[in-house]
Amino acid sequence: MNDEPANDGPTNGGPAATGPYAPPAPRRELTVVSADGSRLHAEEHGREDGPTVVLAHGWTCSTLFWAPVIRLLAGEHRVIVYDQRGHGRSPAAGPGGHTTEALADDLCAVLAAAGARAVVAGHSMGGMTVMAAAGRPELRERAAAALLLNTGSSGLLAESTVVPLRAGRLRLRVQKAVLGSSLPLGPVTPLGMRVLRYATMGPGATKEQIAACARIVHACPRRVRASWAREVLAVLDLDANLAALDLPTAVLAGEKDRLTPPAHARRLAAALPDCTGLTVLPGLGHMTPIEAPRAVADAVAALVRDHLTGGTPSVSAEPSARPARPAEKESS
Secondary structure (H helix, E strand, O other): OOOOOOOOOOOOOOOOOOHHHOOOOOOEEEEEEOOOOOEEEEEEEEOOOOOEEEEEOOOOOOHHHHHHHHHHHOOOOEEEEEOOOOOOOOOOOOOOOOOHHHHHHHHHHHHHHHOOOEEEEEEOHHHHHHHHOOOOHHHHHHEEEEEEEOOOOEOHHHHOOOOOOOOOHHHHHHHHHHHOOOOOOOOOOHHHHHHHHHHHOOOOOOHHHHHHHHHHHHOOOHHHHHHHHHHOHHHOEOHHHHHHOOOOEEEEEEOOOOOOOHHHHHHHHHHOOOEEEEEEEOOOOOOHHHHOHHHHHHHHHHHHHHHHHOOOOOOOOOOOOOOOOOOEEEOO
């Protein structure tokens, strides 16, 4: 990656929390330029000589979302994180706009800037980013393996259970209106955290985890939030891309995920040409990198070991914020 200083895009809204959820200090902050000229804020953490991992966050999030996972991986890995266009410290979308093609362009630019083969992990819209880049020579050349977290390739609004109504046209219309709303979320309040917990997290999420997620989500500009929801998530159809995602790929889901229920993960695992396994985390919701950072870091480290280095990179001994029940592993 070059040492161009980071751009002056929107801020991440200040520290997400204290402890494992506070942003770790990067070794370097950089700017990556995408195909349409969009400038992306990127950070490099961990060991300069370690195997490279690239983490792509989801809708309404930022690099802060990966803080606990970065802490666990940084001891043995070189970790690259970046803000999706319009999120965090990356300015609003350039001419490429809000499209899956633009997401793929951005990921390919980050991989090129990383300058080394990497394991790529994408959460939610970050997973869609990986799927959007499927078949591109840049991904085949630079990605050794992938991890898809809490994501789906199509039918997001039809299968989401964020709105507590029976499946059907009414629920689809209401969810489309709710998720695509450009109304400001306002400051983080106890009521706002309860709503966020219901919509995005499992019943066992801690107050610290909920507060960390709330600060990150509320910092996302409302027009960015609405544009991605309306122009990408509401009409997403990446099913045809799955056959081209032919690198070793693991899939991880939260059992209680309302935004992308586990049915999406099971379909991905069945459709991927080289699925290395499907893991469903009991009791967890959509925000697994914050709810269960050790499970996520372990999944990344396993892909590094099996498909990038052939060695034994491990994660930090730092304890997870709360112990999780054993994951439910399913055949793919």
